[in-house]
Amino acid sequence: MTATTAALSDKLQSPSKVRPAGQAFTSEAGGKTQKKKKKTSATAIPHRYLNDPIPVIPQEESLATPERIAAAWEFFRKMGSPKFHVAPMVDQSELAYRMLCRKYGATCAYTPMLHGRLFVEGEKYRKEHFTTCPEDRPLLTQFCAHDPEVLLTAARYVEKDCDGVDINLGCPQRIAKRGNYGAFLMEDLDVVRDMVRKLATELSIPVTCKIRVFPQEEPNGKEKTLQYAKMLQDAGCSLLAVHGRTRDQKRCKEIRADWNIIKAVKDHLDIPVLANGDIRHLADAKKCLEYTGCDGVLSAETLLTNPALFSEEKSELGVPDCPEEPCLMLLEYLDLCEKYPTPQRMVRAHVHKLLGSWFSVFPDVRQRMNNEVSTIELYRNVANEMIGLIKAHEAAKDAKTEDALAAPAVTVSP
Secondary structure (H helix, E strand, O other): OOOOHHHHHHEEEEEEEEHOOOEEOOOOOOOEEEEEOOOOOOOOOOOHHHHOOOOOHHHHOOOOOHHHHHHHHHHHHHHHHEEEEEOOOOOOHHHHHHHHHHHHHHOOEEHHHHHHHHHHOHHHHHHHOOOOOOOOOOEEEEOOOOOHHHHHHHHHHOOOOEEEEEEEOOOOHHHHHHHHOOHHHHHHHHHHHHHHHHHHHHHOOOEEEEOOOOOOOOOOHHHHHHHHHOOOHHHHHOOEEEOOOOOOOOOOOOOOOOOOHHHHHHOOOOOOOEOOOOOOOOOHHHHHHEEEEEEEEEHHHHHHOOOOOOOOOOOOOOOOOOOOOHHHHHHHHHHHHHHHHOOHHHHHHHHHHHHHHHHHHHHHHHHHHOOOOOOOOHHHHHOOOOOOOHHHHHHHHHHHHHOOOOOOOOOOOO
């Protein structure tokens, strides 16, 4: 409704002034008609990516030659045939957190998504957003872009410091739509093809891609996804990560990933394929590998609350060794932040992710923390305070349980 709608609301509620179907709203100010905006669902207007054909690369122009397919597998083997991957996360899969995840079982990691144009234009951006060390391998550096030349220029800055360059073709967020990158390039697959081919032919290290799938309920949804994956392989992609959700399926906790289409892509391609989606703990990772036949899995959101997700020494179901384990993990992460200097905005985000469940029990601690200037020492003090509070909280629960068990049974007379 518009700002003039108090009176309009009264009009609509009056039986004598019910608006006939199809008639436009009329405001009292000047009697001008104002068309009511019709709400439409996300799929009411067909997306180009649902209708446009997938570009086909002729066999004589395909880079998926037997020699290049063999090279793709050699690249994967040289990385150690990694099964457990830290997914790319904006401002979250930075060096310090990658190293924490590697300590607890991750065998490969992606950098955060880097903006190709900003990476080319700004030295400050490069120094802040791309950091690594000799132990941070194997490493895939991910860029978002929509210009092959800009992408190549950005990739050349990092090609000596990582194992491969990944193109983000899966980001579903609104900022990706505004910037014309990520999953919204599914409406411009000629550009996607050209970017992959540009890197595959002019970069000294392999190019990899991360995608989302086409809606499987749409006509030819499966076929389009398989054609898309095949196009990327033919353009020169050496490793493909497939997120088993569409670009409209952003709420990962509410919508299950489709492992069936991931399996279909794996069966359809000749290069290594990674699965992404619904990897909540190590048992899920193993189940996904077995079901899809993929060569590895990625996890993102769950790793932010449990960096030990891939550890063979921890619970396969992600159950913490002790209630205060998130605090202990945070202390380890803070030590790594001192070793590998990390922007405070990234540190603060990890603090909230790691301690989030306990902050709901002790909100006053979170409130006090949020009122302070962000420092490593502040967060270390918060972690230590929370350890004490959690232990006291659990002891009180245990005592209450013991008292309940020790209470005499109440008998009811007939």
